[in-house]
Amino acid sequence: MNNQSKPIDQKTTATAHMKTDTTQSSSENSISQMKGSANAKKDTAATNKASIGNRYKTLADLEYKGKQVIILNNNRTTFSKSDLSLSKGSWQSFSNVDSLNRVGVANAMLSKSLMPTEDREPLYVNPTGWKNKKIKVNGKTEWLYNRSHLIGFQLTGENNNPKNLMTGTRSLNDPDMLIYENKVASYLKRTNHHIRYQVEPIFRGNELVARGVHMQAKSIEDNEVEFNVYIFNVEQGVTINYTDGSSSVQSTATINNKTTSSTINRDTSSSNNNTTSVSTSGLTVYPGDKATVSVKTKPNVQGTIEVDYSSGPSHASGLEPKTSDNKGNIRWIWEVGTRTKPGTYNVMISVNGETIKKHLVVK
Known part of the structure; x- marks a missing residue:
């Protein structure tokens, strides 16, 4: 009896082989599933990248037709x-x-904790195409370009x-981006919440x-809060060469089809x-x-103010457009x-x- 083979040994051996085969098959299936999942992720990433690329090209090919801000995707984000x-x-990148040397996309998860507590320093970085100059359009003298922050x-x-x-x-910078x-x-x-x-x-x-x-x-x-907009980088009455940033002011007839009023470049506080x-x-x-600047004018008329520092126009709080009260008074106060x-x-x-041109004297 000791020399006879035991059926139980054969069964045990067969069972072991079955377990080995099952384990190997399960492992192969697991690897196959992992590869499939990885490939699916790659395909999704590639699809998303292609979608972003198509969206970018679509926006780049848009032509300005008189409306500077366009709402996209019913104002719904694509995050x-x-x-x-x-x-x-909270973060930014x-x-x-x-x-x-051109800038690219900027992203952030914004919160109050990221907001500055100190005053902004003058800007000195010149971005690509920075060929700034003062222009006169519809009787107003102003800088054509701003050094525009992507994330304000x-x-x-x-x-x-x-x-x-x-x-x-x-x-583009003010008012359009600034409004948002x-x-x-x-x-x-x-x-104290967050905004993507x-x-x-x-x-x-x-260009x-x-x-x-x-x-x-x-x-x-x-x-x-939710918005999804495209803002054209244009200026009324100005033709911009996007290749290098050079520009030319269109004729008065092109600007508004009639003779424009000239700038009153004076330093007197009143005139008959x-x-x-x-x-x-x-x-x-x-x-x-x-x-402080105080203005006396007609009641219920809008006024704007621009303070030009060496770094460009100021965006300090208090310099927003205002409407005169029923007595014709407007006052701007800023720090x-x-x-x-x-x-x-x-x-x-x-x-x-x-x-009207005045001067701010900083001692």
């Missing part, structure tokens, strides 16, 4: 679920400049970062000046020929002081930055068809 995750908390300074305090600055027209930035900033201050934010400059080919910017934002903890007077008693200040260099700076006040 993915992972894009909206709060797993990393910028693309490296390309071979032409008021949102994260990012300032002289070459990866965050592009050459943008005054109207202010909406985001107001929400963050009021709620993205700004992408859109270039055509190898050095962007044709526009694509802005998206969505609040995370609620649905209060005009209905607007300006008080400049609050325009001699020290860095950190509040400057001069603590790092503003002593000097004399132009202040352009436009009210009721008049543009």
Whole structure:
């Protein structure tokens, strides 16, 4: 009996082989599934990349037809679920400049904690296509270009970062981008919530000046804030050469089909020929002081003010367009930055068809 083979041994051996075969098959299936999952992720990533590339080209090929801000995708963002995750908390990131030194897309998960507590320093970085000059359109003298932040300074305090600055027209920067930035900033201050934010400059080919910017934002903890817009980088009455940033002012007939009013380049506070007077008693200040301009004009007319520092037009709080009260009074009060260099700076006040030039003296 000791020399006979035991059936149980054969069965055990067969069972072992079956287990080995099953384990191997299961392992192969697992590897196959992993490869399939990995390939699926690669395909999804490739599809998403292609979709983004197609969207970029579509925007780059758009032609301006009189409307500077265009709503995209019914104002709904195209962020993915992972894009909206709060797993990393608050953050911001910028693309490296390309071979032409142009900026790329900027992303952020914004919150109040990222917002600056110090005044903004003067800007000195010159982005691609920076051929700035003062122009006169419809009787108003102004700078054509601003050093435009992709992620606005008021949102994260990012300032002289070459990866965050592009050459943008005054109207692109203020009011168009600023309107959306202010909406985001107001929400963050009021709620202490988060907003997923993205700004992408859109270039055509190898041009050095962007044709526009694509802005998206969505609040995370609620649905209060969401927008998806494209803003053309244009300026009324100006033809821009996007290849290098050079520009030319169109003829007055092209601007508004009639003769435009000329700029009133004067330093007097009143004139018998005009209905607007300006008080400049609050325009001699020290860095950190509040400057004041008071205007007397007709009731219920809109006025704008521009303060031109050496770095370009100021975007300080208090310099927004205003409407005169029922007695014709307008007052602008703003804080001069603590790092503003002593000097004399132009202040352009436009009210009721008049543009009046004054001077801010910083001691």
